[in-house]
Amino acid sequence: MEFLRRDFLKLGLTQAIAATVSVPTLAAGGQDDRTVDGLPFQSVLRDTPSILQGATDATRTQFSIQHHKDLKFNVVVRNAAGELWQPDKVEYLAQPYSPYQITRAYFSNLHLGEVFYLDLLGANDKVIERREFGTLDLNKPTLRYALCSCMDEGRHEPKIWQNLVSQIPDVVFFIGDSVYCDKGGGPYKDGDPRRLWLRFTEARRTLEIYYSKRLVPIIATWDDHDFATDDADTTSWEHTLASQMNFMAFFAQSEGHTEGFSQGPGVASALRAGQHQFLLMDDRSWRLDKNSTDRYAHWGKDQEEWALQMISSFEGTTFLMNGSQIFPKMVYKESMSKHPGQFNAFMSALKKIPRKVVFASGDVHFSEISRIEPAMTGYPTYEITSSAVHSKCFPGLEKISNHSRRMMCTTNPNYILIDSNHQAGRFTANIYSCSAQKKVNFSTQIVV
Missing domain, CATH: 3.60.21.70 (Alkaline phosphatase D (PhoD))
Incomplete structure (x- = not known):
């Protein structure tokens, strides 16, 4: 069962879908203080993009990225060798009364056992946020x-x-x-x-x-x-x-x-x-x-x-x-x-x-x-x-x-x-x- 676009619209939730995202400018989203191991440590509200990896198999995955509406970026996947994957599709979900939105990105043709990086690219393709991830072996005993x-x-x-x-x-x-x-x-x-x-x-x-x-x-x-x-x-x-x-x-x-x-x-x-x-x-x-x-x-x-x-x-x-x-x-x-x-x-x-x-x-x-x-x-x-x-x-x-x-x-x-x-x-x-x-x-x- 997949929720339809008309269901979101009935609730005032706006949704747009595109094959790729092309937004050239970047509005700063605030500080992201990190600990030595790279993980944030503050119990405070943060304007750094909040990222969740969802349903995943050996070659495909999807992400939920919450961020301020003013933060503009492209989303891509890379591996250690520098190969680049563009998303299969990107969805935008927002409410008119909130300054924060969800961007969902879907990727395929990945490889099992490899380390990948989800990159959010701002102005001049600068990496403004990077997360490491892998795919999921659904056949492991x-x-x-x-x-x-x-x-x-x-x-x-x-x-x-x-x-x-x-x-x-x-x-x-x-x-x-x-x-x-x-x-x-x-x-x-x-x-x-x-x-x-x-x-x-x-x-x-x-x-x-x-x-x-x-x-x-x-x-x-x-x-x-x-x-x-x-x-x-x-x-x-x-x-x-x-x-x-x-x-x-x-x-x-x-x-x-x-x-x-x-x-x-x-x-x-x-x-x-x-x-x-x-x-x-x-x-x-x-x-x-x-x-x-x-x-x-x-x-x-x-x-x-x-x-x-x-x-x-x-x-x-x-x-x-x-x-x-x-x-x-x-x-x-x-x-x-x-x-x-x-x-x-x-x-x-x-x-x-x-x-x-x-x-x-x-x-x-x-x-x-x-x-x-x-x-x-x-x-x-x-x-x-x-x-x-x-x-x-x-x-x-x-x-x-x-x-x-x-x-x-x-x-x-x-x-x-x-x-x-x-x-x-x-x-x-x-x-x-x-x-x-x-x-x-x-x-x-x-x-x-």
Whole structure:
């Protein structure tokens, strides 16, 4: 599913597409103070272009570049030998009430295993910004990936992002609350969809990951805070389409440009890499009240059917990722299990599919690994919760609502790093909860 130009225009989002960009002048965008290793270190809003690499395969990739509208540049790719790649296409996304826009650039005919440089060229073809990146081998039996959620830029911690980049993951998954739309300033109050663009802009101008010298492919879905506000659903927020368009504008995950990646209903998406499949679910576009017992109260009907079809048609192991938790019934937090109509029916359907599923989630502001008993899915599996990279956390938070499935837990700011291997029908993963200063909060191995 690809959003059409008329959908953006209905929401006041202007879009233009060109084969190349030709803009000869450059308006300075501000200072970009860097640390010795080339990574910025300030927890402040920055006018240096904020760059994100998105869906990528062995020869193609796409980028989301946020910058001030006055900053004019061409975008190209080079390698160490000086060869030059022009973009296949460039898109511009902007809102009339914001001084910042998104430029999306798409490249192809790259090479696996080679170091490339994304260059933004200003006046006289001067390089005004350079980022290093590579392509993604979708056929590797072993993958390294990070799970990240809950990124309140008001509590931004640059060092944890620097630690993540230093781990050299193949891909990073944002599984919810990458932006807190109900926080921060601006002239628009809660309930006004124009606030969404401004809040996403502020997060993109702050988070260290968007200023890393070395880019890593990022695939994202959302939860309540980047959908609208705390615990928002379709009964309390009437601008679901506006939220979808806003979210998709800021990431670089257009369908059809790369192998392995596809979009699902709403902002859901899928990435297939060898015997690994990652489903990033949309837990807001059809979500009903937290007390609803409706059959499709959590994901809706079409998305559930899409997920079951993707799982049944894939021979390897599926990582099913959701913004809020799947199994625990926390006293003070949402979960799919609190929508028993869809939860029970979905688990019953999974039992009938001869495939393996591992679950991942965020939201709760602590990370944990839970052992899921065979009675739920027909085989022993796990739910891996990753939260928060930087948000409100305090010791003892996890004890407010303990549960018997929990194996290990931390309330330190962290992300989850996973090295997983799928061979001969056996899925093995080494899992680490990582914080800044190379601290490992817990680690374990799971086999499914």
